[in-house]
Amino acid sequence: MDMTLYLRRGPTTLRKKRKFGKLLLLLIVAAGLMVLFPFRNIIYPEIYFDMNTSSQRSKEMAFAPFVSPSNYHQASEKRQHKCGLPKSCPIGTFAFNIRSGAANAIPPKICFNGQIILSSSLKNADDGLNIAVINARTGELIRTGTFNMWHGEVESLIQFLKAVEKDTLVLIATYDDGATKITDEARGLIAELGSASINKLKFRDNWVFAGGKGISGRSPFEKHIANNRTNNKYDNWPELLEMTGCFPQKMD
Structure with a gap:
């Protein structure tokens, strides 16, 4: 009886361990993506700017999270000719x-x-x-x-x-x-x-x-x-x- 129970419980325990391992891996990947997300325009500039080509204003705002407000204002002014x-x-x-x-x-x-x-x-x-x-x-x-x-x-x-x-x-x-x-x-x-x-x-x-x-x-x-x-x-x-x-x- 004990052997039977052990054999039945053994695979169940292994499956639980595998599920826990997959969940842990997904959590690690998600955490990594959250860390890398703010730097997406540095790592994948061509993809990021393709998403913002609808207008010049969109391109300008793409820089906003990565510069101080004063620097962003100066960067915008440089695009405007006298x-x-x-x-x-x-x-x-x-x-x-x-x-x-x-x-x-x-x-x-x-x-x-x-x-x-x-x-x-x-x-x-x-x-x-x-x-x-x-x-x-x-x-x-x-x-x-x-x-x-x-x-x-x-x-x-x-x-x-x-x-x-x-x-x-x-x-x-x-x-x-x-x-x-x-x-x-x-x-x-x-x-x-x-x-x-x-x-x-x-x-x-x-x-x-x-x-x-x-x-x-x-x-x-x-x-x-x-x-x-x-x-x-x-x-x-x-x-x-x-x-x-x-x-x-x-x-x-």
């Missing part, structure tokens, strides 16, 4: 973005070297010609001015332009009307900055320009669209103009 340009400007140039005003509702905006220097929020953009003068060597903003060419005085514009010194950059954007009261003298001063379109600027045309005092020839940074009620986007005003580029820095 003034919204699609590519970074080469060394020795300044990035810029100029937008004319949309009809008489949305004022113009000028961004230079990653900083907004003229906009409605800065309270230095208004009807007429909006101008920013910048040091061509350092990229520092010297001054801005806005000149109403519908009911303002053109003399203030002329004095502003005459005060522009050599080796400075000049960025201009229109809003509403930038031409009604402009004179040949004012047009000539702007042409000396490298503008080819200033002489044909008319009532409510949209125009953006980037040039400089002492520039040789015509600036490649200029856009102009005529006010034509047949083709206008905003009834009495043409569509908004936007121009981006990399302006060469003045070297000593």
Whole structure:
């Protein structure tokens, strides 16, 4: 009787030991996976990033668990090019973005070297010609001015332009009307900055320009669209103009 019981219980005991061994092995594997999980992007980068290719934001957030908040913020900023340009400007140039005003509702905006220097929020953009003068060597903003060419005085514009010194950059954007009261003298001063379109600027045309005092020839940074009620986007005003580029820095 005892032998029979022993023989019957023997295999049962072995099966229990085997089950316990399998369970222990599974627990060890699970613990190992939990330890390795935070480092999955290091061990299997191609698999990890394939799961996060749906958007640029997803790729950026993939780094979030592995860097400090300040470093992550800096890493995100490096992916953003100055003034919204699609590519970074080469060394020795300044990035810029100029937008004319949309009809008489949305004022113009000028961004230079990653900083907004003229906009409605800065309270230095208004009807007429909006101008920013910048040091061509350092990229520092010297001054801005806005000149109403519908009911303002053109003399203030002329004095502003005459005060522009050599080796400075000049960025201009229109809003509403930038031409009604402009004179040949004012047009000539702007042409000396490298503008080819200033002489044909008319009532409510949209125009953006980037040039400089002492520039040789015509600036490649200029856009102009005529006010034509047949083709206008905003009834009495043409569509908004936007121009981006990399302006060469003045070297000593």
